[in-house]
Amino acid sequence: MKMTGRDSKKKLYALLQSIQAAVVVHGPGTEIITCNKAAQELLGLTEEQILGKKAIDPAWNFCNEDGCPMQLSDYPVNRVITSKKVLKNFIVGINRPDKEYVTWGLVHAVPEFSSFGDIVRVIVTFMDITELRRLEAERKEAEKKVHERSVELAKSNMMLKEAQKIAKMGHWEFNLQSNALFWSDEIYRIFGLDPQEFKASYEAFLDAIHPDDRDLVDQAYTESVEKKKPYDIEHRIVLKNGEVKWVREICATEYDKENEPSRSIGTVHDITDKKLAAEEREKLIKELQNALSEIKTLRGILPICSFCKKVRTDDGYWEQVDVYIHKHSEANISHGICKDCMKVQYPEEYEAIYSKSV
Structure with missing residues (x-):
């Protein structure tokens, strides 16, 4: 058809x-x-x-x-x-x-x-392609937000590094499952180590601690994990060049669903300058105390006039001996008269008093 x-x-x-x-x-x-x-x-x-x-x-x-x-x-x-x-x-x-x-x-x-x-x-x-366009727009918006967030994170990370550098404080993270230890750049600077040459591990960290403090730090960390309590200690570290530094270390541990320790995080703060300043302050305090002690006990040479027996002060003035002693010691002064002076100054009273005792 x-x-x-x-x-x-x-x-x-x-x-x-x-x-x-x-x-x-x-x-x-x-x-x-x-x-x-x-x-x-x-x-x-x-x-x-x-x-x-x-x-x-x-x-x-x-x-x-x-x-x-x-x-x-x-x-x-x-x-x-x-x-x-x-x-x-x-x-x-x-x-x-x-x-x-x-x-x-x-x-x-x-x-x-x-x-x-x-x-x-x-x-x-x-x-x-309306739905495809919508999904594409959402994808681009998501990528934009990811990019913006990445820029913000990079900026925040840079600011964090600068802040840690200024504060001489770094942070670390220790994975107890893999035994991997992460150090921030500032911790490497504090320990005087190169990230490219040094592989961070707990054992390597202990090796950098001053021998006299090593057991203290290891025990503090072990007890912190076992008792599930953060620790805050100060200890010394020894750099490769022999320099000794003081650090303050704070640590806390996280636990998984089985209540097993999974991750420890903490900070290391270089407090060497603070420790040295404290030692210098203690030294000055002791020196001042010694100086005050010498003043209170009137040690040293006192310039006394041969005739009037006044004492010359540090300002060049002359003071009565009793006034000077009262100012520079803890003694309280009471006035009286000795036997010899009474005989010269008050002969009648001297005779009345001492003739009876003869």
């Missing part, structure tokens, strides 16, 4: 409707000749509303990828008619009045020519 032109159109129409992608067929004047159901759903219009419309029709409200309104000359069908070339992977935004968001389509447009080389129709297919 020979197929008529009408039957051929029906078959073509049925085939068109079976295609999942949105298909719109334009005539040479951009008027729409036919479309399938998928195109109606994508554009948000009925077949009656679509057929016959041209590209210039205000019903079309297309936009570019940046969201700006698309120029009429950039509409897919107009691009093909102008260039007479196939259009591939062209993204079009469709502003539908019934939706608050833009519907995005990936467009392919193919021209068909007559035997004279004229365009007789343009077949335009749309693939709905």
